[in-house]
Amino acid sequence: xxLFFFLLGLLVGLGILLWNRYALKSQLKNxxxxxxxxxxxxxxxxxxxxxxxxxxxxxxxxxxQQQELQLRQQSLDHAPIAYLRVDEENQLLWCNQKAQExxxxxxxxxxxxxxxxELVRSYELDQLxxxxxxTQTPQISEWVFYPITYAPQNTTTKLRPIAASIAIKGxxxxxxxxxxxxxxxxxxxxxxxSRSRDRAFSDLTHELRTPLTSISLVSERLQNRLQExxxxxxxxxxxxxxxxxxxxxHWLDLSQLQENPYQTLSRxxxxxxxxxxxxxxxxxxLAQQKEVNLNYQGLDQLEFSGDRSRLMQVFLNLLDNSIxxxxxxxxITINGLKDCENNQIEINILDEGSGFLEKDLPHIFERLYRGxxxxxxxxxxxxxxxQGSGLGLAIVQEIIHAHGGTxxxxxxxxxxxxxxxxxxxxxx
Numbered sequence: 001x002x003l004f005f006f007l008l009g010l011l012v013g014l015g016i017l018l019w020n021r022y023a024l025k026s027q028l029k030n031x032x033x034x035x036x037x038x039x040x041x042x043x044x045x046x047x048x049x050x051x052x053x054x055x056x057x058x059x060x061x062x063x064x065q066q067q068e069l070q071l072r073q074q075s076l077d078h079a080p081i082a083y084l085r086v087d088e089e090n091q092l093l094w095c096n097q098k099a100q101e102x103x104x105x106x107x108x109x110x111x112x113x114x115x116x117x118e119l120v121r122s123y124e125l126d127q128l129x130x131x132x133x134x135t136q137t138p139q140i141s142e143w144v145f146y147p148i149t150y151a152p153q154n155t156t157t158k159l160r161p162i163a164a165s166i167a168i169k170g171x172x173x174x175x176x177x178x179x180x181x182x183x184x185x186x187x188x189x190x191x192x193x194s195r196s197r198d199r200a201f202s203d204l205t206h207e208l209r210t211p212l213t214s215i216s217l218v219s220e221r222l223q224n225r226l227q228e229x230x231x232x233x234x235x236x237x238x239x240x241x242x243x244x245x246x247x248x249x250h251w252l253d254l255s256q257l258q259e260n261p262y263q264t265l266s267r268x269x270x271x272x273x274x275x276x277x278x279x280x281x282x283x284x285x286l287a288q289q290k291e292v293n294l295n296y297q298g299l300d301q302l303e304f305s306g307d308r309s310r311l312m313q314v315f316l317n318l319l320d321n322s323i324x325x326x327x328x329x330x331x332i333t334i335n336g337l338k339d340c341e342n343n344q345i346e347i348n349i350l351d352e353g354s355g356f357l358e359k360d361l362p363h364i365f366e367r368l369y370r371g372x373x374x375x376x377x378x379x380x381x382x383x384x385x386x387q388g389s390g391l392g393l394a395i396v397q398e399i400i401h402a403h404g405g406t407x408x409x410x411x412x413x414x415x416x417x418x419x420x421x422x423x424x425x426x427x428x
Contacts, residue, residue: 081183084116086129088178092116102166102186104147125170129180132172142169142187167191202255205248212248216241250391254367254398261402265307272302272311272345272424273336279315283323291329294319298336302345304424310399317392318349318420325353325418338426349420355411356418364409367394400424 073094076083082099086092091113095105103120117126124143132139145166171183219238226234256264273296280287280294287293322332335348356364363369368390393409400407405424412419 081185083181083183085175085179085181086116087113088133090116090126090129092119093179099184102168102184103145125182128170128172129182132174132180133178136174138174139172140170141172142167144168198255198258202252205251209245209248209252212241212245216245247391250395254391254395257395257398257402261398265310265402267305267307269303269305270308270311272304272347273300275308275311276315276334276336276347279312279319282312282316283319286320287323290323290326292323292326293331295331295333296336297333299338302336302338304345304426306403306424307399310402314396314399314422317396321392322349322351322353322418326351327353343426345424345426347422347424349418349422350412350415351417352415353417355416356409358411361409361411365393365397365407367391369394 077096079096079098082096082102084092084095084099084103092105092108092115093113094110095103095108099105100108103122105119108114108119116129122143122145124141124145128139128141145168147164147166165188167187169185169187171185173181175181216238219234219241222234223231223238276296277294319332326332330352332352333348333350335346335350337346337348338344339346360369397407400422403424405422407423408421410419410421411417
């Protein structure tokens with residue numbers, strides 16, 4: 001009887017041992033998951049050996065990932081574009097060398113955590129980061145950054161702060177734990193290159209004015225002394241020469257507006273409704289030929305301080321294009337409104353023509369741009385607008401910008417015709 005209980009206890013003990021061993025292997029199978037071959041070795045190696053192998057593998061994997069992290073950080077540090085990363089409280093966690101140079105971050109060292117606003121005084125950058133965090137979607141923004149640099153004030157050691165503007169473009173992306181990473185591109189070299197190109201082209205066009213004028217004068221004299229067909233050839237040459245002269249004058253006008261937008265304006269108090277109606281009178285003969293009428297709606301009193309001749313040039317260009325692209329017997333509608341909340345004046349010009357091509361809309365106001373049926377190709381009177389130069393709407397945009405406003409071109413959702421919207425500040 002004693003032997004029976006002994007054997008029964010032995011069998012129960014072996015069963016418990018085997019069950020515990022099976023449970024241990026199951027737990028090890030669930031716990032030791034880092035190494036790819038752990039499952040195959042569960043039955044052949046002791047538990048201590050398996051744990052040691054797992055610890056060693058985890059250490060090697062940690063070292064590998066640490067090296068990979070350092071390599072990526074070195075790549076970012078040597079990247080030609082600025083990079084920075086902030087936490088949920090907008091504290092700077094890390095930035096590369098380019099970001100330190102571009103944003104002049106000289107009070108931060110790797111490993112430190114500092115509030116970004118203490119290091120970089122840029123409201124636009126803070127807004128970009130906050131908008132990315134709120135929407136949890138990538139964002140893109142462009143702005144002008146004014147880093148504070150110092151220059152000698154006199155022969156002493158005193159320094160005076162000077163601000164050198166830098167045009168930059170930021171790309172932000174949301175990360176885990178509400179962190180945000182930002183890539184910042186320095187666009188100032190491109191702007192300087194564009195300015196240098198424009199200056200060179202302006203100098204060239206300035207030099208072309210004198211020889212073109214001489215060619216025009218010679219052509220005019222030859223015109224009355226020749227017979228057909230030579231006379232017709234001279235007339236064609238005179239026409240093209242005048243077109244080139246007009247192109248040169250408008251390019252110089254555009255360059256002057258871009259370089260000195262405020263100095264080229266002669267401001268005076270005026271009523272925009274009167275400016276619009278006076279402009280329409282100059283175009284009325286052309287409008288009568290197509291039986292196109294003007295329908296002014298909105299406020300009669302739109303006080304504004306601006307350059308009358310420049311604003312007439314704007315409306316002359318826009319209304320002339322509307323007339324030439326409108327079918328006979330329709331109206332061109334102009335709405336003049338005031339946005340008292342934002343202290344703005346809004347002017348909408350709508351026609352019933354074919355409108356703009358969708359692919360042309362982003363480029364309507366670019367200089368020398370011509371779409372397949374671009375409205376910039378049509379000019380009005382030669383003394384104000386050139387024909388086919390592609391500068392008319394570019395000049396319009398610069399004049400509006402010089403007055404502190406904005407202009408936008410689109411197609412009206414109801415009529416399908418062109419819709420030009422001008423926003424001007426009520427007070428500058």
